[in-house]
Amino acid sequence: MTHPAKDAANANSNGAVSRGDSSGKKGKDTPGRRIIVIDDDREMRDSLTHLLGKAGWRVEALADAVDAGQRITGFQPDVILSDVRMPGLSGLDLLRSLAGADTPPIVLISAHGDIPMAVEAMQDGAYTFLEKPFDPRRLMTALRHAAEQYRLRQDTARLRARLAHLSDLDRILLGDSKPIQDLRADILDLGETDATVMLLGETGTGKELVARALHDLSPRAAGPFIALNCAALPETHFETAMFGLSGGHGGQNATAQTGTLSVADGGTLFLDEIGACPLPAQAKLLRAIETREFLPVGATAPVRADFRVVSASNERLDAAVAAGTFREDLLYRLNTVVLTLPPLRERRDDIPLLYQHFVAQHAALFEIDPPELTPEDLAALLSHDWRGNVRELRHVAERRVLAARRGRGSVAGAISLDGDSMDVPETLREAVASFERQLIAKAIQAHKGRMDAAAEALGIGRRTLNEKIVKLGLNKADLI
Known part of the structure; x- marks a missing residue:
């Protein structure tokens, strides 16, 4: 039995790398494309895998379509190439079962095809229908076009999601003052990049919120967002938490531990209070950021992980560098881009808006009407110095709502739990x-x-x- 797919692949053996083994090396035709091939004829499967591998495709070959749905989820192909007549579940049945889902295009092939079958397949949503024996060049062209169309559709969906995030950013970083408008613009500019960003701001200004926004607006949005507070880790356990622990370290019964860098693979690593990073670990962290390669504690072989780094500090680290407690080369690697988050006292015009937003949130949570903002309340809001910034304001709004549930309370009273309220003016x-x-x-x-x-x-x-x-x-x- 002759197979045009295998014949064409053999004729094209001019040094192209086969990708039928999903090795990850790029071929000549469509590098990085993924395809699921479904055919109950093993020789045909092998022929198609060989042809597609030579052209640079990553191939997952299945003998039937029964588990195709599960494999689509795991393998995430750009196109599906399926025989029509197979035991258990035919290609047409597969096509109908995937109708309406956001699935890759399906190209059907059959040795028993006829015009009615082709029309039925196209009506049910098939990308195209080819009869066996098929022209390999025509097949490869159809698959390439189908994959390109699917990628374009995915890019469009990601763009729509990104635009939705833009409007979300206005709700996350509330305010109309110039400092907060500038900050939103900077986040949008940096969202599409992979630049290393350092966030500077006082406690409570929303550094982790900004770090998450940078992640959500980036191409890594589908990956993990891992936050690590460097000040919360004991120095003796810092390297283990950051880089992981080899199973052979500390005795034969020691349990391997996955480090934060490995967990952040494919996503964003947020290092809060980076100034607290122990000096002995800073050299390893610098190398990990530069090479995306690090050595777990007790390991002999390095581990690779691809992550974006966003760090944060509540003060500039120049003094720490001068004192010798923070490496200058690590600082230069972390502060490629620096965003300074304004304290609340520098954007007082935003205070009433933020307060009413938080009050509305908590009132909805406790199922009561938001308490009225009186002139006395406004005076208290504007005269307070807000050392705890937005975080403190949120807590004040929550306490105000809790008091309103009992039919009493004021903003001045809610603030007084954070400090002396005797100096709060009584009038605007x-x-x-x-x-x-x-x-x-x-x-x-x-x-x-x-x-x-x-x-x-x-x-x-x-x-x-x-x-x-x-x-x-x-x-x-x-x-x-």
């Missing part, structure tokens, strides 16, 4: 005065008493500044 006018007092004092201190410079920084005239200093009861001498 007092809150504005308190806010102005803080801004003017900060400007005078920043410019070391040079009033012209302070007025310019505040965007007001020198005379207006002097009037406000008198009105607000500020003492210049006390500030400098």
Whole structure:
């Protein structure tokens, strides 16, 4: 029995690498494409596997279509090539069973084909129908076009999902102030890249939230997002947690442990509080980031993992480098791109919006109406310094809702659990005065008493500044 697939493959044996063994090496025709071949004739399966392997396809060959659905999920092919007449489940039955699902295109082949069968196959959703014996060139062209069409369809779906994430970003990073708008724009710009990013920001500013947004908007979105708080790991266990543990280390009965780097393979590794990384582990971490290769504790053979690194710190690491507690070369590798997250006190215009958003969330959770935001509540929100940033504001909103369930409470009362609320102004006018007092004092201190410079920084005239200093009861001498 002659097989055109095998004959064509033998005729084309000009050094192309076979991929029938799923070796991962690229061939000449369609590198990286995956195909499931289903045929109950073993010689035909072997012939098709040989032909497709020579052309650079990764091939999964099946003797019947019974388990095809499960293999599609595991192998994720770009196209399916199936015989029509097979015991158990025919090619037409397979086509009908996959109708409506987001499955790869199906190309049907049959030695018993006729016009009615071809029409039925196309009506049921087959990409095309070929009769045996088929022209190998025509077959390869049909498969290549089917795979390209499927990849294009997938790319379009990913683009739609990405656009949906863009609108989600507005809901995740709430605010209309310029600092938060700039941050959203930076995240969108970096989402499509694989650049290493360092996030700088005070506690509670949302560094992990930004890291997740960078992951969700990246081509690695389908992979894992692994967060590791370096400060939470004891130094004695840091390398084991980061790089893993070989089963032979520490005695014959030792249990192997998978490290964080291995778990992050194909996704994003978020290293929070990176400044707490022990100095002995920093050299290994630097090599792992540069080569995507590392040695588990006690292992003799390196392990490879492909991951993107996003790190975070609540302060710049220059002082740690100067003190010799953080490697300068590791810092340069981590801070390829630096994003600074603004503290809440630098975007006060966003505070009412954020507060009402969190209140609405918690009110829905506890099934009550959101408590009204009174002028006194607004004054308390705007006058507080928010050392805990957005995280503190969220907790205040939750406590306000919990108090509202019992028919009482205020924002000032919710804040007082985080500190002394005796200085909270009772009116909006007092809150504005308190806010102005803080801004003017900060400007005078920043410019070391040079009033012209302070007025310019505040965007007001020198005379207006002097009037406000008198009105607000500020003492210049006390500030400098």
